Amino acid sequence: xxxxxxxxxxxxxxxxxxxPAVQRAFFGGWTIAVFAFLYIPILLLVVYSFxxxxxxxxxxxxxxxxxxxLLGNEVLLRAFKNSLIVAGASTVLxxxxxxxxxxxxxxxxxxAQQTLGLLIFIPMVMPEVLMGVSLxxxxxxxxxxxxxxxxxIAHTTFCFPFVLVGVQARLQGLDPSxxxxxxxxxxxPFKAFWLVIVPYLMPAIVAGALMxxxxxxxxxxxxxFTSGSESQTLPLKVYGMVRVGLNPQLNAxxxxxxxxxxxxxxxxxxxxxxxxx
Amino acid sequence: xxxxxxxxxxxxxxxxxxxRAGPGPWFALTPMLxxxxxxxxxPTLMLIVVSFSERDALGRVVYSFxxxxxxxAFDWKxxxxxxxxxxxxxxxxxxxxxxxxxxxxFIGRSSERVRGLLIMLVMIPFWTSFxxxxxAWISIxxxxxxxxxxxxxxxxxxxxxxxxxxxxxxxxxxxYNFLPFMILPxxxxxxKLDGSLIEAAYDLGARPARVFGQIVLPLTKPGIAAGxxxxxxxxxxxxxxxxxMGGGANPTIGEVIQxxxxxxxxxxxxxxxxxxxxxxxxxxxWLSTKFRRGEED
Numbered sequence: 001x002x003x004x005x006x007x008x009x010x011x012x013x014x015x016x017x018x019x020p021a022v023q024r025a026f027f028g029g030w031t032i033a034v035f036a037f038l039y040i041p042i043l044l045l046v047v048y049s050f051x052x053x054x055x056x057x058x059x060x061x062x063x064x065x066x067x068x069x070l071l072g073n074e075v076l077l078r079a080f081k082n083s084l085i086v087a088g089a090s091t092v093l094x095x096x097x098x099x100x101x102x103x104x105x106x107x108x109x110x111x112a113q114q115t116l117g118l119l120i121f122i123p124m125v126m127p128e129v130l131m132g133v134s135l136x137x138x139x140x141x142x143x144x145x146x147x148x149x150x151x152x153i154a155h156t157t158f159c160f161p162f163v164l165v166g167v168q169a170r171l172q173g174l175d176p177s178x179x180x181x182x183x184x185x186x187x188x189p190f191k192a193f194w195l196v197i198v199p200y201l202m203p204a205i206v207a208g209a210l211m212x213x214x215x216x217x218x219x220x221x222x223x224x225f226t227s228g229s230e231s232q233t234l235p236l237k238v239y240g241m242v243r244v245g246l247n248p249q250l251n252a253x254x255x256x257x258x259x260x261x262x263x264x265x266x267x268x269x270x271x272x273x274x275x276x277x
Numbered sequence: 278x279x280x281x282x283x284x285x286x287x288x289x290x291x292x293x294x295x296x297r298a299g300p301g302p303w304f305a306l307t308p309m310l311x312x313x314x315x316x317x318x319x320p321t322l323m324l325i326v327v328s329f330s331e332r333d334a335l336g337r338v339v340y341s342f343x344x345x346x347x348x349x350a351f352d353w354k355x356x357x358x359x360x361x362x363x364x365x366x367x368x369x370x371x372x373x374x375x376x377x378x379x380x381x382x383f384i385g386r387s388s389e390r391v392r393g394l395l396i397m398l399v400m401i402p403f404w405t406s407f408x409x410x411x412x413a414w415i416s417i418x419x420x421x422x423x424x425x426x427x428x429x430x431x432x433x434x435x436x437x438x439x440x441x442x443x444x445x446x447x448x449x450x451x452x453y454n455f456l457p458f459m460i461l462p463x464x465x466x467x468x469k470l471d472g473s474l475i476e477a478a479y480d481l482g483a484r485p486a487r488v489f490g491q492i493v494l495p496l497t498k499p500g501i502a503a504g505x506x507x508x509x510x511x512x513x514x515x516x517x518x519x520x521x522m523g524g525g526a527n528p529t530i531g532e533v534i535q536x537x538x539x540x541x542x543x544x545x546x547x548x549x550x551x552x553x554x555x556x557x558x559x560x561x562x563w564l565s566t567k568f569r570r571g572e573e574d
């Protein structure tokens with residue numbers, strides 16, 4: 001954020017510091033190669049989802065029949081519904097917990113704040129299998145049957161820190177006088193937060209919500225351990241299909257996943273970048 | 278861009294206009310504190326407790342206190358699995374660093390418009406389900422996959438080559454999955470890098486290798502540390518990719534833990550292996566925190 005305030009050095013090269021042209025060519029070429037590595041498999045997946053043949057390489061013409069078959073697949077549709085329920089509920093909880101906590105930690109001094117910061121960070125980087133098995137142990141001991149509740153709890157646990165951190169980043173650019181002004185005008189801290197701070201934070205909140213939703217929707221590993229037989233989500237079904245082998249229906253499903261992810265990422269980037277001032 | 282913000286937060290914590298928290302803020306913070314306590318700390322402690330327990334004939338946990346599970350875990354068989362997992366994760370981390378660093382550098386030093394677009398291109402695979410990205414490679418590498426079909430059409434081979442279910446396939450799957458986790462934090466560091474330092478070095482006649490070694494590399498170390506943390510530990514524990522790409526014949530530690538909790542129904546032993554993994558995780562976290570603190574001083 002502060003970079004924008006720094007004076008722009010005259011005649012700055014737009015993409016690399018002054019250096020040999022070879023260096024620029026190298027970095028550019030390397031980046032293109034890595035992007036090719038990242039995208040070619042995905043593009044092939046998408047292209048072959050429209051192939052009118054079960055055999056992979058052979059192109060037998062354009063079709064959308066695999067997408068049609070997906071729509072008639074009751075099991076997948078039910079899993080899709082479960083995924084929406086879990087991702088939706090986890091996102092709401094994650095946004096609530098993450099936003100309030102980000103504000104409080106920014107605004108007030110708590111004892112052991114460093115430790116707390118580390119603790120918040122742990123669910124983001126903890127190996128998912130550990131989170132999965134430890135939550136499973138907890139739920140079994142508390143006698144909570146595995147199902148929607150346990151899934152939503154588990155997903156919220158790894159989602160809210162992402163919201164928190166995104167909101168915290170935006171708070172760094174907050175003008176402190178904004179809240180002071182609100183309080184001078186007689187607003188309670190809660191009212192000032194709700195009427196002044198939350199609107200300011202809205203782009204970060206929306207971006208965090210989109211990310212929570214995507215994270216939860218895609219989550220497989222934590223889900224294995226914390227879902228019941230009635231609350232199977234889409235990734236569990238996808239895993240089952242991947243295990244079986246190549247299947248154009250799965251290509252079609254993957255294409256939908258990729259398209260949805262791309263839309264969510266672009267939308268969340270849009271909100272993250274949105275400037276208020 | 279929560280993840281880049283997250284990785285940036287790894288390195289910095291700026292001062293803010295803070296007041297001492299009274300009962301109101303404490304009360305408002307309880308949802309998060311309670312959540313962390315109940316769903317992160319308590320489960321982890323319970324996992325440790327279970328790791329010292331036994332199971333009955335039905336696979337239920339019988340609480341007791343013994344070291345049986347750990348003695349069993351330190352058997353050569355399991356240590357070898359752990360060793361292979363760490364080795365795969367190490368290879369993955371090194372390859373991701375080599376592939377990712379120049380990309381992160383290139384993106385970080387490009388103009389703001391281009392930067393936004395490129396970083397979005399890194400984010401899309403990052404947020405796409407890893408199952409789907411793994412499937413993308415399976416459809417290329419499988420016996421009846423695209424690569425074999427291509428090779429056979431071109432008459433390079435007459436029979437399909439077994440790319441799948443090899444260590445190569447496992448590491449490829451891991452690299453493909455974790456590469457964005459390496460690029461993003463390094464990018465955050467590069468973005469913060471003051472370009473005039475580099476220009477000054479060049480003006481003073483430094484050669485590119487020296488500029489990189491003495492300016493760029495030291496200043497992007499926090500990003501590298503964060504990237505390693507985000508790739509290495511999760512790669513050790515990752516199991517679905519390794520099962521799909523490796524075929525399950527040579528399981529990784531994550532696969533074994535999953536099996537103990539599901540098929541084998543031996544939660545105490547799975548928990549003991551989990552605690553070992555937890556120790557590796559906490560050690561790495563401590564190391565990277567220490568490293569970053571050292572950088573700030």
